[in-house]
Amino acid sequence: xxxxxxxxxxxxxxxxxxxxxxxxxxxxxxxxxxxxxxxxxxxxxxxxxxxxxxxxxxxxxxxxxxxxxxxxxxxxxxxxxxxxxxxxxxxxxxxxxxxxxxxxxxxxxxxxxxxxxxxxxxxxxxxxxxxxxxxxxxxxxxxxxxxxxxxxxxxxx
Numbered sequence: 001x002x003x004x005x006x007x008x009x010x011x012x013x014x015x016x017x018x019x020x021x022x023x024x025x026x027x028x029x030x031x032x033x034x035x036x037x038x039x040x041x042x043x044x045x046x047x048x049x050x051x052x053x054x055x056x057x058x059x060x061x062x063x064x065x066x067x068x069x070x071x072x073x074x075x076x077x078x079x080x081x082x083x084x085x086x087x088x089x090x091x092x093x094x095x096x097x098x099x100x101x102x103x104x105x106x107x108x109x110x111x112x113x114x115x116x117x118x119x120x121x122x123x124x125x126x127x128x129x130x131x132x133x134x135x136x137x138x139x140x141x142x143x144x145x146x147x148x149x150x151x152x153x154x155x156x157x
Contacts, residue, residue: 030063031056041071 031052038051051070055062073081098105100117108129110120120129121144123137130137135144 027056027059030059034063034066038066038070040074040076043075 034055035048035052038048042048051066055066058065096105096107096119097103098112098115098117098119100112101115103112103114105112105119110122110129111117112119118132121132122128123130123140123142123144125142126137126140128137128139130144136142137144
C-alpha cells in the first residue's frame with residue numbers, strides 16, 4: 001500500500017472546502033437574521049446581545065431556542081395593536097361621529113363643521129338641544145318640530 005492510496009484526491013479537498021464555506025455562510029446568515037429579527041422585536045440591548053450569542057454559540061439548536069423564546073410580536077405589530085385597541089376603546093367610550101363624514105364631533109354641536117350635516121335640533125319652547133330621532137323634548141315635554149301636527153291630529157281623532 002502506497003501513501004498515495006491513503007491520501008484523499010483533489011476532489012475530496014474541493015468538496016471539503018465547499019462544504020466548510022457553505023456551513024460558515026449558513027452560520028453567519030443565521031447570526032445576521034437573528035440580529036435583524038431581535039432588533040425588530042425588542043429595544044433591550046441585553047436581550048439583543050444574548051439572542052445573538054445563543055445563535056452564534058449553539059448554531060441550529062441556538063436558533064431553535066431563540067425561536068421559542070423570542071417575543072411573539074414585532075414592535076411595529078405591538079404598536080399597531082395598541083392603536084387598534086385605542087380606537088376600540090374610543091368607540092366604546094361613546095365618542096360621537098358625524099353620520100355624513102364619520103369625523104368625530106362634540107356632543108353639544110348642532111351642525112358638523114366639516115360637512116354641514118345637521119347633528120341635533122333645538123326645542124322650540126326651551127331651546128335645549130335634542131337628538132334628531134326624538135319626538136318629544138325630554139326637558140319641557142313639547143312635541144318636536146314636525147311632530148306637532150301628528151300629535152294634535154292623533155288626539156283629535
